[in-house]
Amino acid sequence: MAIKYGRPIELREVARGTGAAVPHALDLTVRPRRNRKAEWARRMVRENVLTTDDLIWPLFLIDGNNKRETIASMPGVERLSVDQAVREAERAMKLTIPCLALFPYTDPSLRDEEGSEATNPNNLVCQAVRAIKKEFPEIGVLCDVALDPFTSHGHDGLISDGKILNDETVAVLVRQALVQAEAGCDIIAPSDMMDGRVAAIREGLDNTGLLDVQIMAYAAKYASAFYGPFRDAIGSAKTLTGDKRTYQMDSANTDEALREVELDISEGADMVMVKPGMPYLDVVRRVKDTFAMPTFAYQVSGEYAMIAAAANNGWLDGERAMMESLLAFKRAGADGVLSYFAPKAAEKLRAQG
Numbered sequence: 120m121a122i123k124y125g126r127p128i129e130l131r132e133v134a135r136g137t138g139a140a141v142p143h144a145l146d147l148t149v150r151p152r153r154n155r156k157a158e159w160a161r162r163m164v165r166e167n168v169l170t171t172d173d174l175i176w177p178l179f180l181i182d183g184n185n186k187r188e189t190i191a192s193m194p195g196v197e198r199l200s201v202d203q204a205v206r207e208a209e210r211a212m213k214l215t216i217p218c219l220a221l222f223p224y225t226d227p228s229l230r231d232e233e234g235s236e237a238t239n240p241n242n243l244v245c246q247a248v249r250a251i252k253k254e255f256p257e258i259g260v261l262c263d264v265a266l267d268p269f270t271s272h273g274h275d276g277l278i279s280d281g282k283i284l285n286d287e288t289v290a291v292l293v294r295q296a297l298v299q300a301e302a303g304c305d306i307i308a309p310s311d312m313m314d315g316r317v318a319a320i321r322e323g324l325d326n327t328g329l330l331d332v333q334i335m336a337y338a339a340k341y342a343s344a345f346y347g348p349f350r351d352a353i354g355s356a357k358t359l360t361g362d363k364r365t366y367q368m369d370s371a372n373t374d375e376a377l378r379e380v381e382l383d384i385s386e387g388a389d390m391v392m393v394k395p396g397m398p399y400l401d402v403v404r405r406v407k408d409t410f411a412m413p414t415f416a417y418q419v420s421g422e423y424a425m426i427a428a429a430a431n432n433g434w435l436d437g438e439r440a441m442m443e444s445l446l447a448f449k450r451a452g453a454d455g456v457l458s459y460f461a462p463k464a465a466e467k468l469r470a471q472g
């Protein structure tokens with residue numbers, strides 16, 4: 120006799136209730152709310168989870184010693200001297216955040232038209248990479264590749280006659296990537312949106328024997344108003360002339376994002392990124408579904424600032440909004456999120472056990 124699983128039909132509807140019909144009960148067989156009736160039940164059917172493994176923590180660097188500077192448009196985020204960045208690396212280790220991303224505030228006296236400080240093997244980023252990797256070799260360090268923290272005009276590339284030069288910029292970006300990789304960074308993340316930079320950087324790394332250095336391409340990076348506070352943080356807000364729409368993507372497009380991502384993968388990107396985050400979750404989903412690559416999203420400074428400002432005004436429950444916004448990236452298919460909330464979110468996740 121075949122084994123029958125499940126209860127006989129006549130037993131199914133025997134509830135633990137009184138047996139009496141509920142007045143005004145709707146004739147519903149399916150009641151989705153049953154699976155939400157208690158925390159244990161909600162946990163059991165939960166489809167997506169956020170863990171500390173999903174977080175990449177961006178840090179801002181500044182010259183000096185034992186220095187921490189607040190950033191007015193990013194409450195709770197500071198610029199850190201290298202020694203303080205090492206302390207945050209220790210905090211990240213304890214919080215089991217797998218990776219840090221480094222962004223420098225370059226002293227204005229070191230900024231020039233060509234962004235030459237970007238290729239100085241002893242610049243702030245390289246110093247921080249060496250210091251962090253020396254004390255905490257087990258934490259991942261990601262370095263951004265683009266010229267905007269280093270140029271007097273605040274653009275990511277070289278300019279001639281008001282135009283951003285693609286191929287000339289790529290040559291400089293390769294040199295920037297090499298000094299960072301030689302300092303010991305684990306992931307090179309080109310954020311400049313020049314065409315062909317991933318292939319050129321991969322070739323440069325491979326020719327130098329840096330075969331294990333990964334590339335996370337800012338593959339679909341949009342020209343966005345949400346980067347405002349970041350430009351305050353790295354000091355390029357005041358100096359930026361014009362906008363970045365000839366190289367960053369038009370926010371109206373998603374097919375184009377797929378073509379950009381496809382190119383970067385074909386050029387050797389190990390991981391791809393969509394940026395900004397929350398306003399572009401549709402792009403994250405399409406990229407993940409199309410390429411099944413490790414896919415990251417950047418919850419950028421403006422997204423952080425909106426939540427932080429509303430929370431500081433008492434208009435939002437900041438902690439809940441933070442966790443909900445981060446989980447949204449997982450739901451959209453992201454494998455991880457670069458977020459200024461990383462340490463706070465990790466603390467909360469660890470407190471929850």
Ligand SMILES: NCC(=O)CCC(=O)O
Pocket residue numbers: 263265310345346347348349350418419420421
């Ligand atoms: N290349 C890194 C960024 O541009 C970050 C933008 C932001 O957080 O607003």
Ligand SMILES: [Mg+2]
Pocket residue numbers: 312313314315338379382383
């Ligand atoms: Mg591209």
